[in-house]
Structures are given as C-alpha cells and as structure tokens.
Amino acid sequence: MVLLAAVAAHEHHHAAPDKPALFQSEMAPMAGMTPRDPMYGMAMPGWSWMVMGVARAVFNDQGGPSGDTAGESTNWNMVMAHHDLGGGRITLMMMNSLEPATIRDEGSPELFQTGETFQGNPLVDRQHAHDFFMNLSATWRVPFSEASGLWVQLAPVGEPALGPAAFMHRASSGENPSAPLTHHWQDATHITSNVVTLGGGVGSVAIEASAFHGAEPDEDRWGLEGGALDSYSGRVTLRLSGPWSAQVSCGRLDDPEALEPGDLTRTTASVHYGARGGGPLAASLIWGRNHEDHGDSDGFLLEGAYAITAADQVFTRAEYVEKSLVLLATKELPAEGAPDESAAVRALTVGYLRSFPPWRALETGIGGDLTVYGYPDALEPVYGETPVSGHVFVRLRWGAGSPHAHH
Numbered sequence: 001m002v003l004l005a006a007v008a009a010h011e012h013h014h015a016a017p018d019k020p021a022l023f024q025s026e027m028a029p030m031a032g033m034t035p036r037d038p039m040y041g042m043a044m045p046g047w048s049w050m051v052m053g054v055a056r057a058v059f060n061d062q063g064g065p066s067g068d069t070a071g072e073s074t075n076w077n078m079v080m081a082h083h084d085l086g087g088g089r090i091t092l093m094m095m096n097s098l099e100p101a102t103i104r105d106e107g108s109p110e111l112f113q114t115g116e117t118f119q120g121n122p123l124v125d126r127q128h129a130h131d132f133f134m135n136l137s138a139t140w141r142v143p144f145s146e147a148s149g150l151w152v153q154l155a156p157v158g159e160p161a162l163g164p165a166a167f168m169h170r171a172s173s174g175e176n177p178s179a180p181l182t183h184h185w186q187d188a189t190h191i192t193s194n195v196v197t198l199g200g201g202v203g204s205v206a207i208e209a210s211a212f213h214g215a216e217p218d219e220d221r222w223g224l225e226g227g228a229l230d231s232y233s234g235r236v237t238l239r240l241s242g243p244w245s246a247q248v249s250c251g252r253l254d255d256p257e258a259l260e261p262g263d264l265t266r267t268t269a270s271v272h273y274g275a276r277g278g279g280p281l282a283a284s285l286i287w288g289r290n291h292e293d294h295g296d297s298d299g300f301l302l303e304g305a306y307a308i309t310a311a312d313q314v315f316t317r318a319e320y321v322e323k324s325l326v327l328l329a330t331k332e333l334p335a336e337g338a339p340d341e342s343a344a345v346r347a348l349t350v351g352y353l354r355s356f357p358p359w360r361a362l363e364t365g366i367g368g369d370l371t372v373y374g375y376p377d378a379l380e381p382v383y384g385e386t387p388v389s390g391h392v393f394v395r396l397r398w399g400a401g402s403p404h405a406h407h
Helices: 002-014 027-031 325-330 377-383
Strands: 048-061 069-085 088-096 108-118 121-127 133-145 148-158 192-202 205-212 231-239 244-253 264-273 281-292 295-307 312-324 342-355 362-374 388-399
Touching (some): 027 088, 027 133, 121 325
Antiparallel strands (some): 048 388, 069 088, 088 133, 133 148, 231 244, 264 281, 342 362
C-alpha cells in the first residue's frame, strides 16, 4: 500500500492538520484525469495499489401514501492499480457494488425519484440499485509537468465527460445516503457502457470529450452490457482560485430510456467549493437540463457538508426539479400524444453523522437524516399533505480518502 501512504501524505501537506476534514472520493484526480496530478514525479516501475470503499446499513422510512419502509445497504468498493508505461502512467480501476443483492429488485424507496425501469414499468418513488460493475477502466496519462498533461480512458463501464462528479463521490454530499431527485438531470451517466474519453489540461483548465453507449443500464445489475458508441459529450472544467472549481458540459444521448424512445440532450453546469475534501466545508450548486422531443425540464441542486469537529458532521441538500405530473400521479408514463404537465418538486434534507475512532483500518459512524417536500396540490391525493422521509444508518469506510488516513 505504498501508493496509499504517498497520496495521503500529499493531501495532508495541502490541508490544515489541526482542522476537521471532509471525505472525498472523486476518481478523476487519482486516475490522472486532471491537469494537476497528485502523483506527478512518483516513480512506479512496479504496480502500486489503492483500495477504498464505503458501506452503509440503512433503515429507510419514506412517508405518506406513496412511501415505503426498507432495511437495505448502499455500498461500493474500488481497487486501483498504477504502473509506468511509455513515458506516462497507466491506471487500471475496478469499482464494484453489492447493491444488486442488498437493495430490493424494485429499488430503494425514495419519494418523487424517477428514472430507469423494472419489469417493463417505469421506476417511480424508487432509486435503482447500482450495477455490480460500477467502473471498469484503463487510463493512460502523459504528463508535460505537474500541472499539465494529456489522458485517454477506455472503459467497458465508466463515466463519460458529462456532468459533475457523481453524488456518492462529492465531498459536498457529505454522508447523505440518498441519490438526488435531480440525479437523471445531472450525474446519472456515472455508470455507462463502452466509454472512450480523450482529455487534456493546463493549469486550471481541462477539456474532455467522450463517445459512449447512451442507453441506461438494464435490470440485470450483475453483468456487462456493451453497445455501440452512439452518443457523445464534452466538458470544460475550471479550477478557480482557492478551493473553488466549476464545470460546464453537454451530451447527446441516444435512446437513454428503454420505455421512452427518443434522443436526449443533457446540459449541466456547476460550481463547487472544497470539492477535493480535506477541509471542513464543501458545497455544490448544480444545474441540469434535459431537452427531449416533448420539451425541456430543469433540475437545480444546492448541497453542503460541514465537519464541525473531526467526529461530527452535518449535511444538507435542497432541490428543485421538473417531473411529469402524470408519471408521479399514476406511476405510469403518459400515453403517446396524451397531454402532460410539468410538476415542480422541491425537497429539503438535513442530516448528521457521528464518527468513531478507527478500528483495524475501518472508520465507523452512525447518522440519520430527514427530508420534507413541496409539490403541486394535484399530487396530494397520491402523496398526502406533508410526508416526511428519513434514514438511520451505520457507516463503514476503509482505505484512502478518510481524514484519519492523513495522520
């Protein structure tokens, strides 16, 4: 685990050691897909390894007539290997999740969540499990300096250059166990088949382009799916002064939804504070728009996390998203050509986590959150007047990225 120690030492050098720090697990810096390379100058004539992951045991209670209760686990584990190659460095990554076994086949209960399918029907008020293979990729980076380089990534399963980092890897998400309601407007392509990405950057600017298979994952969460390179995207990322960063991206997805034939154009923009973790505060403001044949819809998200102490963290998320009124009211897609309205859904989540001292390289914690909603009166017969949802969970974390690994 030589690489683990070296990266931790590098991050510790750039963070104040006497302040609490937030966890972040964004994959791009570790894979070398940023202008500034945290592993620049580290000789790797042999293979260097990194392992990290998180698992939560969750009691999930979603309120109101459309809600449900479940005991479940959200989890992922990543293994990464680096080796010098041809004047650059190759990075192999495999990320897996056991959620196909620890979350119900029909998905995790989550009010107002939409996207993907189950047994030929749209998923509504459910968040699908992540695939067993969340990432399977090879990245080759050629550096020009510590703060510039070119990279190419080939991934049977990967993340194209579209949107911000996925919610589970953002420091601003903190310990929030839930996917945003805006997930399919902003970062849903983080598990995509057959991704080819070419990128480069100098100083504070990175430019990337991707070709990939645009369809959402199917209901078989255990296998690899493949598919033609029928979709494309591009992204510009800026590392602003201090802890600020931003991205703008756009992609054209070919028939992403199995039950809704037609292409989709997704545009996103976001501003982040403290995205690298290592500090007590992180926040993100994210916008996403889906342009489809039947019209445009928008999703806005503001989230933040604050480490009060090394053991105490609070997190919050506020969302506004435009979804199909017919879909939310009937749990079925509108008939072709039938009229539909946009339903503006708002959600506010607040949560807290208490961490405990590491035990045998495992960092443990216990937390909980509550969510309240706003929505059109027409949906009250389906969702009730004032549903409240919540989670109570125990969290385990291991490997790089934990603040305790910096000491």
